[in-house]
Amino acid sequence: MTAESIFGATHDVLRVATYNIHKGVQGVGPARRLEIHNLALAIETLDADIVCLQEVRAMNRREASYFTGWPEVPQAQFLAPEGYESVYRTNAITRDGEHGNALLSRWPIVRHRHEDMSDHRFEQRGLLHAEIQVAGVSVHAIVVHFGLIPASRVRQTDQLKRYIAREIPLDAPVVVAGDFNDWGTRVRRLLHVDSLHAFEGPRTLTYPSRFPVAQLDHIYARGMRPLSLAAPRGRVWSRMSDHLPLIAEFTLPDRIAT
Incomplete structure (x- = not known):
């Protein structure tokens, strides 16, 4: 199964994916399994530009010693x-390591x-902002992972809006993607x-991956024309993370002008 067969991709669009990978491990206790290798194949299959x-784990001493193939x-x-560039920034530091947000890009960062x-103090959260040069267009991509408490999400939404107003030119295309933890x-x-x-249109359900009932993952945009939105389904995808990936396609401003 290829991304083209799912989404009808062409070279005239920008494809953006968001995916909560659950630290590359599924299950709990002795039954937990390492999925990071399958996730690498899955991400390549999505064929997303961003x-x-x-x-995403930067490191974890406990899991590295537990799993063969870490x-x-x-x-x-x-x-x-x-051929992709990657950037990562830590949100949370734990006893055994650290994890946070990451962005992979086919285009130069x-x-x-x-x-x-x-x-x-009970939830460490952050945003990762990357400016990406996409076919001569400067696109700003922001990765977020909002909190579990509704009031926290409202305050984090306000902070995100202030950040965009402060750091990104008003006429620049922006995409904001991530796990917003918002059931409403x-x-x-x-x-x-x-x-x-x-x-x-209707919600594109992404959580939980085995039997999705909610869309916690979203892709928002400014200055780009939306073309399509989809989430792959099936047993393979439900095994790799508790979330499904979400993939959107957009027309860039220069394409709109022509």
Whole structure:
């Protein structure tokens, strides 16, 4: 199964994917299994220009000693298909290691930065912002992973909007993707007011991956025309993470003009 067969890809669009990879491990206790190798193949299959990842491990001493085949390089670097650039920034530091957001890009990454979005001491959250040169167009991509508490998500949405207003030119195309942990539509409504638009129509369910009942993962955009939105389904995808990947396609401003 290829990304082209699922999404009807052409070379005239920008394809963006977001995926919470659950730190590359599925299951709990002695039954847990290493999925990072399967995830690497899956991400390559998506054939996205920009891949936004959450719950990515930079390192974890406990899991590295437990699993045979644990990658010798950080997960973001390991997951990047051949020819892609990768950037990673830590959100959370734990007793055994650290994890955060990552971005993989087929196009050159001009610069990137991180901002702490932690709302309280029990959840360490952040955003990763990368400026990417896509066929002569400067595209700003932001990876987020919002908190579990509704009030936290509202404050993090306000922080995200302030960040975009402060750091990104008003006429620049922007894509914001990630796990928003929002079971309703509150975050969507708040972002829409700030000209960040989601795809219209029925929800594309992504969680839990085995029997999806909610769309916790979203891709919002400004300055680009939305073309399609989809999430692959099936047993293979449900085994790799508790989330399904979400893939969107957009027409860039120069394509719109022509």
